[in-house]
Amino acid sequence: MIEQIYEKVSNFERINREEGVKLLKEGDFLTLGKLASKIRFKKHPEKVVTFILDTNINYTNVCYVGCSFCAFYRKPHDRDAYTLSISQLVEKIKEAQSKGITTALIQGGLNPELPYDYYLNLVRELSKSTVHVHAFSPPEIDLMSKISGKTVDEVFEDLKDAGLTTMPGGGAEILSEGVRKRISPKKISTDRWLENMQKAHEHGIKTTATMMFGHVETEEDIIEHLDRVRALQDKTGGFTAFIAWDFKKENNELGKIVNRTVTGIDYLKIVAIARIYLDNFDNIQASWASQGKDVGELALHFGANDMGSMLIEENVMREAGFRAQASVEEIASVIRKAGFRPALRTTDYRIIKYL
C-alpha cells in the first residue's frame, strides 16, 4: 500500500487525506525527501533557492486572546506591555531599510484598545516608503471588523485603499478544531481563519499559509491542515507559499504539558509532506529561523525551494527563548553548500538579484 502511494506521488498524482496520513506515519524518511525533491524540480527546474531580506515588527504585544503556546503576549497593565505609535513604526522601518530590507512583516497581538484608524494609518504611512508592507493575519482582520463594525470585505477594501497588497498567513497553527480548542480556544475558529483568507484572496491580496506543529496535534490533524489549505488554494490560487515551523516550549503554558521535542528529522519530514501534499503550491519555505541553518540547508533537499526570511527583528521567537541570526552572506553560503544558486527575492517571489 505505501509503495502504491510512493508510485502515485512519483507520477505527480494528487494524494488524498488517508494516503497523506499513511505517508506521514509510515513513509520512509529518505524516500519522502526524494519524492519531494522530484516535485520541487518539476515546479522549479532551475537550481536556484530564493530568500527575502525583511524585518518583522510586532506593533503591540497586548493581546486578550492568551494562546497557551504564546510567550509573546502581555496583558494591558503588565510592566512590559507596549504599543508602538505610527511614528515609532516609521522610524523602525527607516532603520531596517538602511540595512537593506525590502519587506516589513508587521503583526501584533489582538489589542482591542487600538482604534480602527490605527491599522489604516499604519499601512498608509508605512506604504509611503519603498518598503513592501506585508501585514496582519486573519485574527487581526477579524478584530478590525469587530471594532469598526464593518464587514471583513469592507475591512479589506479599506486596507487595500491604504496600500495593503499582501498578508502573512499567521494565526493558523493547526487548522483542526480539536487542536484549536486545546491550545487557543479564544482565537477565531479554523473556518473563520479560512473564510478571512478566502476573502483576502478574493480582494486580490496574496497571502502565505503557515502551520505550527510539534505540540498536541496528531498526524491526522497535520493532514487535515494541509488538506484545508490545499482546498482553499484550489478555489482561489491566492497562497504564494507554505511555511511550517515547530512549536517552541520555552516561557509558555503549553510547553509545560508537551513532552515531545521536534527533531530535525521531524521537521524535514513535514517539509517533504507539505511539498507532496500541497501540489497546488509553488513555493515551500525552509524556515531556517525555526530549526537552524543546518536543518534549513537539508530542507532544500526535502522539497523546499526558498529559505524564507533573513529577519532583522523577531520578537515572538525571541520571547520563546529562541534566537537564530544570520547574515545575508551566511544564508547565501548555506544555499551554495546545498548545491543551489542563492537569489534575493520580493514578497511575490520575483528575483531581485542573484548572489
Ligand code: SF4
Ligand atoms: S499567538 Fe497571537 S493571538 Fe495568540 S496570544 Fe499570542 S499574540 Fe495573542
